[in-house]
Amino acid sequence: METPTDLIVVADPDENVKKGFQRLFSGHKNVVCFSESDPALLFLKQNPGTSVVFSCFNLPGRGGTAFLRAAETIVPLAARIMLTREKSAEAIKKALNEGHAFMFLEKPCQPTELVSAMETALSHHRQLAKDRALLERTLAGSVKLLIDMLALFHPEAFSRTAAVRKQALKLAKALGMKKTWELEMAVMLSPLGEALLPKQILARYRAARSLTEQERDVLDRAPVQSRELLKNIPQLEKVSEYLYLSGRGYDGSGFPKDGPTGQEIPLVSRMLKLLTDLWYASPESGPDAASFEALTINWRKYDPKLLELAREILMDDLPESRRKxxxxxxxxxxxxxxxxxxxxxxxxxxxxxxxxxxxxxxxxxxxxxxxxxxxxxxxxxxxxxxxxxxxxxxxxx
Incomplete structure (x- = not known):
């Protein structure tokens, strides 16, 4: 039997509708049904590869229109379809304009009509995914060229990207992250702000020498420069935000002073903070037990689960002498x-x-x-x- 690959989310409190979807598609699609908006959104956050999202207009919770709009942010490549008994032009306009629905279907919907809509929605999703993959490959190549050019003039700033990228991908695999493109872009571009800083400040920082309050402020604001340079580039908006928060400590320390704390900090930002500080604490041969001990001194700055996972994964390849x-x-x-x-x-x-x-x-x-x-x-x-x-x-x- 063929394993279902397309993930379909249906948000509708009507049991007949949910049973109808299961009866029509469960043999060859992975159909997951919800009766309210918030559990469905939580599921979408945990399953970013969702292909199609169906919603009724009067969905319990935040309503169908707001639900589809939120779903667009979480799973932008999923085709979104509104299913409703509402026939007014205003309802249709609201679903299409405010909810950014790809399609509008009236209840009751005939099986043939629903099957046709599903095929069209899946085709739309696959085309979006294909276009996104092409754009990401093109953008990744452009970023790689940019980094190679900048590394000629700022070799110290960009010397860490290869090692940190490898460590980030190991950590991402252990965390079950299926999409790592934004993480990789964030790692590659992370030294961008530093490259624009005065070299004497960077030299003092890397040598673990004390900095004046003014010099510390200049160093802390490096992420701002990265965000300003990247935020207007399509597909790099999230990356620019991850970099902006990459100096923020898990305990609320660091830059920006009024930024998020703990789990509110994006995962990619928390990973960058940990791996960048680990790189500075490590010898040229890579992280060892002493490197992690250095981070443990200020353990409150790091996501404790990430710190422990990184210690476990990155110490695996070390010889026993360096490990203990x-x-x-x-x-x-x-x-x-x-x-x-x-x-x-x-x-x-x-x-x-x-x-x-x-x-x-x-x-x-x-x-x-x-x-x-x-x-x-x-x-x-x-x-x-x-x-x-x-x-x-x-x-x-």
């Missing part, structure tokens, strides 16, 4: 036998104190303490930590 034996420590927590994962640098002048790969001893740890007291040392410090018998280390510093 890398720690992020302040100087007071360093132990003899720790091996520096990154260069230890002074906080202000960014000068080298100890090179990466250095085996720490009691003497070198005291040296780091002295440097920190006089010039300041960037902390926390990432070290590779093994269970080593301290007596074998000696005091080789």
């Amino acid at each position: 034996h890398v720690a992020q420590c302040y100087i007071r927590s360093l132990r003899p036998g720790d091996i520096l994962v990154d260069d230890a640098l002074t906080e202000s002048s960014h000068e080298l104190v100890l090179a990466r790969g250095h085996l720490l001893t009691p003497t070198t740890i005291r040296r780091l303490e002295h440097f920190h007291q006089t010039a300041g040392v960037r902390q926390p410090i990432r070290v590779e930590r093994h269970e080593v018998v301290e007596e074998l280390l000696g005091d080789a510093g």
Whole structure:
């Protein structure tokens, strides 16, 4: 038996209508019926691939016209059809103009008429999907060309897109996201605002050096520049909004100050926030245990479920040594036998104190303490930590 592929949503409290749809189409279509508007809209949000939406005019809840208008926002590629006993020109006008209905059918509707309407609606939906796919491929190619050109002039800003895109797609797969085009576009365009910022501010930020309040404000407003550049480009309106909110913390911190919090922040924005901060916290070889520990320090800024899922997925490919034996420590927590994962640098002048790969001893740890007291040392410090018998280390510093 052929598996139904087209998803049809019917919103009508009339049991005879729902039974009629099931009888006519359930053998070769996936028909789901609702009696009220809000449960149907929730279902549409969870099933963005819906092909056709039927609604009666007097639908309990928000009404058929408002329901179809809301459905257009959620599933713009679905064909929308109004089914009603209303015969007035005003009702038809309202359904077509305000509800943006593709078709208007009068009740009672003959089976042959309903089957013909279904075929026409499905053909319309498939053409919309085909046009959308072509537009997305064309736009994606244009964006790729733009990014490649900008990367020539701002290599630092766009160096993260390839790694973050791969991580974003892994996360999207685990979340069951079927449509990832907007996510991919958001990742590719995420450094756009940074590329327009003064390089000295970016350099200080990447080096984890302190910023003035004015510099912090300039940095925080990078998403505004991205939104202004992208919001007028067709098909990128949502992407521009995702980027605008990508600096917003789950706890309400960050930019914009009066923005949404928690689950109200779009999922793509929450993913961008997490993966961008993870990239900055990671070494060149990619995220490790210390990278996630760095994010855990400010865990309130991130969607807790996303943070845990990212840790689980992105740590899967790491060798056991990087997964369990890398720690992020302040100087007071360093132990003899720790091996520096990154260069230890002074906080202000960014000068080298100890090179990466250095085996720490009691003497070198005291040296780091002295440097920190006089010039300041960037902390926390990432070290590779093994269970080593301290007596074998000696005091080789």
